Structure formats: C-alpha cells, structure tokens
Amino acid sequence: MIYRHTRLVVADNTGARVAQCIGILRHPQDVASIGRIIKVSIKEIRPSFPNLKVKPGQVHNALIIRQRKEVARNDGRSIR
Numbered sequence: 001m002i003y004r005h006t007r008l009v010v011a012d013n014t015g016a017r018v019a020q021c022i023g024i025l026r027h028p029q030d031v032a033s034i035g036r037i038i039k040v041s042i043k044e045i046r047p048s049f050p051n052l053k054v055k056p057g058q059v060h061n062a063l064i065i066r067q068r069k070e071v072a073r074n075d076g077r078s079i080r
Helices: none
Strands: 007-009 016-024 037-045 059-063
Touching: 016 059
Parallel strands: none
Antiparallel strands: 007 016, 016 037, 037 059
C-alpha cells in the first residue's frame, strides 16, 4: 500500500534511484496499490548513468509494479 510521502525504489532505466509519492491519480482514496498511476518527485539519482533523463526535484507520473503487501484477488487467492 502506497501513501503520500512514501519513498519508493525506482525500477526502470531513467537514472532515478529513489522517488517520493506526492499524489495518487484517478483514485478517490489516499491509498494506491499495484496497477495504479501516481505522481512522484525524484529524490535520488544514479550517478553512473551518463545520459540522465531525470534530475532531482522533477515531477513525473509512475506506475506501481510491485509492493511488499500481498494483493488479494477476487477468487480468494493472495499474491506476494
């Protein structure tokens, strides 16, 4: 479960390492889960990338692809 101000590990090749959730899009509640789009602010970058696409402080949209909390399915199963 992702809330506002949650720090997230970035799992793509843009050069960002850590991002912070600053808003949850298209969702009436204040909680996001897998498959939701959120607004993030870049906090740390990877210095080893020569052509960085992001800089600290930039705001981007992000898709949540994994989380520690298990996800319940409609048939009763839960996935971790």
